[in-house]
Amino acid sequence: MDDIAPRAMKILAQLRALLGDRLSVNAGVLDQHGRGESWHPTAPPHAVVFPTTTEEVADVVKLCAAHKVPIVPFGAGTSLEGQVNAIHGGVCIDLSRMTRIVAVNTADMDCTIEAGVMRAQLNTYLRDQGLFFPVDPGAECTIGGMVATRASGTNAVRYGTMKESVLALTVVLPDGAIIQTGGRARKSAAGYDLTRLMVGSEGTLGVVTEVTLRLAAIPEATAAATVGFNSVDDAVNTVIAVIQSAIPIARIELLDELSVDAVNKYSNLSLPVRPTLFLEFHGSPTAVSECAGAVGEIATEHGGDGFQWADLAEDRSKLWEARHKAYYAGLALRPGSKGLVTDVCVPISRLAECIADTKADLAKASMPAPLLGHVGDGNFHVCFIIDPTKPDELHEAEHLHDRMVERAQAMGGTCTGEHGIGLGKIAHLKREAGEGVALMQRIKRAIDPQGIMNPGKMF
């Protein structure tokens, strides 16, 4: 893609005619839109637009398509693999002003919202109706961004990921056509699953402008606890036994000792500094106590002790808030640092081995590297806290990351459970999907023949 700058400049006047002051070429704004929250170098777009309707998005896309100008959809800018970095420039479509809650259907436990709605905003809105949206990545992100990344989080072991949670989407295709990918029925066998094709496509196939989501009922009873272990291995074996017993746990998260130390400092907790599981149970009071009892027994068998129950809602909030901010807590261990975050996910039977081998690698690392994760899904993260001024550290972290990915793939797992490919995992996807990548690229070319939708990402 060459000569993009003059083409982008050429449409500025028309964009301004469409959007007035909801177009920005301010250097600070461009810069802020050229990066997510990880180490990938900032790559600003030529312009940022702030549409407020699907039709405006379609107008912008048509204009870009007519002049072959790259388009980068942007939510809250919290992605971890450079998904929003405008490496070829072009127009960034910031959806953060599309924040309407279009409809909440309490009786059907679903809602339709605009893509710029934040996860927290949605849950605040839903609370009085006895419903919540369970998918909860660590970031303060938009629902549209979560769709694009096929996001997940701590509740996935019980409630699934974005893949299971999205009923339908409104998408502006790369030629400006607007499609609905589905209706509100709980299931459908009507044609190709366009919804699932768009979920996780990282803005490379179109711009998601509206999302219809399945919601969950706020459970009658909730209990949360932390429990410490003598080793990461004991903690992981507890998780494996819980999952294999098919106990319907809502959350089961591992933090290694370094992660516990980081969240203690960042979120003002006072957990003993040792490998720890954060647990949560949802259901009827009987079901919760049955489930908590069963998990308690399993944890004790594996040497877990010092159960701390968070009985009050505010204590639970504090606990999960701390868990959600663990990435920032890690970065705070070393002021001025950036994070390179790994995201492998393996079959649960291989999890103990995968984590043990990873910990052995980390013992030799020259930078802090807390490990934590959604172990109930077989998914965990290592956050390499690197000094961005030292290229050696980035290389070292990338090398250790490569080892982790190869190990996970050899175990039947994946290089990414929830963060996506973006710029950072293109080679990993290639190794993992093999011939499948060629098929993905054929689909990409069929839907975006000009290659203007978030170019340079995923492939």
Add this chain to the structure above:
Amino acid sequence: MDDIAPRAMKILAQLRALLGDRLSVNAGVLDQHGRGESWHPTAPPHAVVFPTTTEEVADVVKLCAAHKVPIVPFGAGTSLEGQVNAIHGGVCIDLSRMTRIVAVNTADMDCTIEAGVMRAQLNTYLRDQGLFFPVDPGAECTIGGMVATRASGTNAVRYGTMKESVLALTVVLPDGAIIQTGGRARKSAAGYDLTRLMVGSEGTLGVVTEVTLRLAAIPEATAAATVGFNSVDDAVNTVIAVIQSAIPIARIELLDELSVDAVNKYSNLSLPVRPTLFLEFHGSPTAVSECAGAVGEIATEHGGDGFQWADLAEDRSKLWEARHKAYYAGLALRPGSKGLVTDVCVPISRLAECIADTKADLAKASMPAPLLGHVGDGNFHVCFIIDPTKPDELHEAEHLHDRMVERAQAMGGTCTGEHGIGLGKIAHLKREAGEGVALMQRIKRAIDPQGIMNPGKMF
């Protein structure tokens, strides 16, 4: 597609060289492979092949691709919308000899099997390992066929459909390339969701040869019951209240009075002939009794009575066997008949209205038309039992079907919850997906540029 016959004839010798006597052009065999289980007129292929490995399937596909001969994948021939009818002739790839259980990973609760494995075969194999595969359409079908149709069944309200159950596929693409669409990790954000693109694609994008499935633990306790109501409306309102209470019921199925009469006769039951719910509960003994108690109260509030509990495993089997054979029971009401089965699915809040309006239509129908369904998902079927020698009956049933579909679509629902599009719902898909159909066709052309994979279906 013209001149297919000579092209198909031309490759017969080469197919025979590949497969020996696992190639058939016997008229009876061709005829049997030219139809599913519904009213759609038989359309035999020119030849049927019985490969036993993925590589053999790839060889057949390459040969067909080189000569532009249509390919129709075939499992057990139980589809209801003409999905296997070879309307352009060509080569039928019968996967029924690919029945290997490749691997069962008890610890991960997943398995990999060849596409020709029957649902019943798999569950018999799994039983001793404490696991089962929950998706259970009415037909005696292959897992590959269930993938192709995005099948569902009575357990979907608790365990999901094929969409949620498939972890990964081996697929032979229309050019003979073999791809794996995923691994065994519980979740992944690695590239486009090729698995979900293939699930429900009805053989139009490739031939599924191996399937990796999520399994479920056989519940510690199971309870099943039937309960009768004075009206379909009361039964449906019971279902809606149960679903809206988020009670984790495993199965909740409606049979109207005519369906009850049909299954009584066909499966030798003696249920009172009135609208009836079939219920099942899975979980710990406490959870099952709590759940059954809550549903019992709701049913009683809606006038449900005469609860009959199936305490023994064989009584439960008999009950669900009868439910699964309801389609054949309906056909048996009128010897020599064929079925036109509807499959709408609507948001649960609209289910009562949708079923009431449908029943009002059916009251005027000139043929028997039992109604039953997976009402917990908002999905129900009317089986129009038609005399295939009377075109007027087909037209009448099609007209009533059209009305049902339009009604469901207007309610935010779909024309098909689980049977797919095939030949029978092409117009319905067009109305439902609008511009989305053009996108599906672009994907189809990108993956199958020659249009040889199950041509004439879906679009």
